[in-house]
Amino acid sequence: MPTDRDQWPRSVRRDRLWELAAAQRGYFTAAQAVQVGYSHQAQRFHAQRGNWRRVDRGLYRLREFSVLPGEEHDSHVRWWLWSKGQAVVSHVSALAVHDLGVANPAEIHLTVAPGFRRRDERVVLHRAELRPEEVEGREGFRVTTPLRAIVESAADAVDQDMIDSAVAELLDRGEATRGQLAQAAQRLGSRAELSVERALRAKGT
Template sequence: MSEDGAESRAALWRTAAGQRGYFTAAQAVDAGYSHQAQHYHARHGNWLVIDRALYRFREFSELPDEGDEQLVRWSLWSKGRAVVSHTTALAAHDLGTANPARIHLTVPRRFRQKSDAVILHRAELPQSEVEDRMGYRVTTPLRAITECAAAGEDQDILDGAVSEALERGMVTRRRLLHAAQLLGARAELGVERALGAMS
């Protein structure tokens, strides 16, 4: 490998390392890989092709799965504009029994991309309701619970999430009720029922 090639690989590796080994075609270009070079690496199996213009270094796929790698993939798919939310956020926080079949993402109102693998919710989220993880962003436990209540999520899932979040000190009853009130009557009712189930 030439010195330039080694520098390009090192630069791309640094970017991918913070994204569980995933990287976009645009990030590869920024690191110094032409589109022709990208096709070469994909064709020869050096890079795994995950989706259109989305790759992963093979070495990362051989590491033990931490369970949230796919969330990094969808963050890159959205060009960093999506936030993992709703029941997917509950699962990311290990709250309750949520195990959604499709990924829930909250995106800006003007977001135009689509995929059958994800359910998109449109909202402008303040930074105070979002946490940064390695390679993706996720709504806070407080926001995840209340947005699930507002969406009419299964009450058993809400009950478990509220109980565990309170037990682990992630939320307080007062903040939970206040946040639910801000999202409307349906959110408030779901949270009140979950709190009542603990009595």
């Protein structure tokens, strides 16, 4: 059944889609396209014409963004939309976002709620209930804070060198104290505690 949005001039629909997608590095979902006036038939047309690049089922990217030089964290926006806004970039992927230490993950790590059901072999999913203060927003996606990223990576038993370098840089930046690191690690268990303790000793005074 036609809606008022279907009657919007093409220029209005285009402007609304551009405004939405520009805040998401050019990505948008089929549902978002419907919200700004593009029927599913219109979506198929634009995908077939090459105006939109189909990234995944129900997920597109504007052609203009596909040919521009990519931003470092473009893929994080893509997976945030895939998760319908539920996933948070975390663990070593979050360390890389915050430019902490030597983290350079080959896979994208995301934290989702225990009841999250979607899966994809291209991402590593961690299940946890994150507190609001453990998450911060970026353009088009969310990421765990530097403090949380370190302790959750430590709990995940990543290489000690990675934790050592991340802890040293966090302290040098003045973004957390030794006490805050120790306390945050304690909440995630003995493995995180031991790894962070070793990193603090390696850092020295």
